[in-house]
Amino acid sequence: xxxxxxxxxxxxxxxxxxxxxRLAGREGVxxxxxxFWRQAMAVPLMGGWLLATGRLGLLRTKRLRSHAMRATxxxxxxxxxxxxxxxxxLPVGTTLGFTAPLFAVLITALVMxxxxxxxRWTAVTxxxxxxxxxxxxGQQDIPLAGLAAGLGAxxxxxxxxxxxxxxxxxxxxxxCVFWFSFFGALFASVLLPFYGQAHEPxxxxxxxxxxxxxxxxxxxxxxxxRFGAVATVVVMDYSALIWxxxxxxxxxxxxxxxxxxxxAPLIIAAGLIITWREHYxxxxxxxxxxxxxxxxxxxxxxxxxxxxx
Numbered sequence: 352x353x354x355x356x357x358x359x360x361x362x363x364x365x366x367x368x369x370x371x372x373r374l375a376g377r378e379g380v381x382x383x384x385x386x387f388w389r390q391a392m393a394v395p396l397m398g399g400w401l402l403a404t405g406r407l408g409l410l411r412t413k414r415l416r417s418h419a420m421r422a423t424x425x426x427x428x429x430x431x432x433x434x435x436x437x438x439x440x441l442p443v444g445t446t447l448g449f450t451a452p453l454f455a456v457l458i459t460a461l462v463m464x465x466x467x468x469x470x471r472w473t474a475v476t477x478x479x480x481x482x483x484x485x486x487x488x489g490q491q492d493i494p495l496a497g498l499a500a501g502l503g504a505x506x507x508x509x510x511x512x513x514x515x516x517x518x519x520x521x522x523x524x525x526x527c528v529f530w531f532s533f534f535g536a537l538f539a540s541v542l543l544p545f546y547g548q549a550h551e552p553x554x555x556x557x558x559x560x561x562x563x564x565x566x567x568x569x570x571x572x573x574x575x576x577r578f579g580a581v582a583t584v585v586v587m588d589y590s591a592l593i594w595x596x597x598x599x600x601x602x603x604x605x606x607x608x609x610x611x612x613x614x615a616p617l618i619i620a621a622g623l624i625i626t627w628r629e630h631y632x633x634x635x636x637x638x639x640x641x642x643x644x645x646x647x648x649x650x651x652x653x654x655x656x657x658x659x660x
Contacts, residue, residue, distance in 0.1 A: 354579025361571035366594035368564035376437035387539035392562020393532035422534030428507030438497030441595035442607035447501030454509035481617030
């Protein structure tokens with residue numbers, strides 16, 4: 352129950368971060384600048400926490416190059432997430448983020464040439480049918496740029512899941528999260544001279560809140576995986592849709608498009624099928640596979656979604 356509670360709270364913080372991103376976007380903050388402050392804020396917060404708890408030594412690593420490559424991919428994904436939050440209704444952007452397991456199955460089958468059975472192919476078909484119902488091709492309700500960003504985020508998170516699985520074999524979760532933020536802020540700082548600008552005090556507060564909410568979400572995801580099994584807690588990720596809908600209604604005074612109630616259940620059902628199937632197969636293959644799953648989810652932080660093999 353503690354793990355479930357922590358994961359639910361992580362989804363609250365993640366949804367809050369995207370709501371704050373949308374508010375900041377309305378104040379003229381660009382996506383590259385948003386990404387920089389999201390990552391830059393996390394570095395002193397996590398570094399200070401590790402220093403205060405006497406665990407600063409966890410940041411030692413012999414795999415800086417791998418961390419930098421993971422940060423490169425993850426930062427592109429974060430740009431997609433930020434862009435989707437700025438252009439799409441929050442429930443739509445949140446639901447499109449649930450497509451990551453579908454893309455992970457496609458990568459497994461088409462790129463890695465691993466066997467994918469009928470259960471997962473059925474789930475992928477079901478999930479993309481849900482995407483079609485939400486986006487309603489030919490309609491003008493969903494901006495194409497926002498749709499591309501939302502689906503792009505799903506693709507990137509799927510790719511990152513494989514990088515995380517490799518890093519998780521030798522690195523501590525907090526180590527991966529810290530270096531992701533460090534390198535992400537470093538890469539985003541290259542664009543800061545072109546996109547950064549002066550802001551009113553309340554906008555700076557928004558940017559600080561974005562960084563704080565994102566960092567707390569990562570730490571809560573990590574904590575949840577220390578007290579519960581992956582297959583149990585990842586199901587709680589879908590509660591983010593509830594918070595996204597509430598924020599859309601109360602903060603932005605809008606209701607999500609009716610199509611979301613047709614497509615979202617299909618995408619969520621597809622993710623649940625993939626999660627169940629992967630967990631079932633992992634248990635059959637090796638009793639240690641569940642430990643590998645847990646390490647992957649801990650490191651994933653705010654990108655955490657059910658991660659197929």
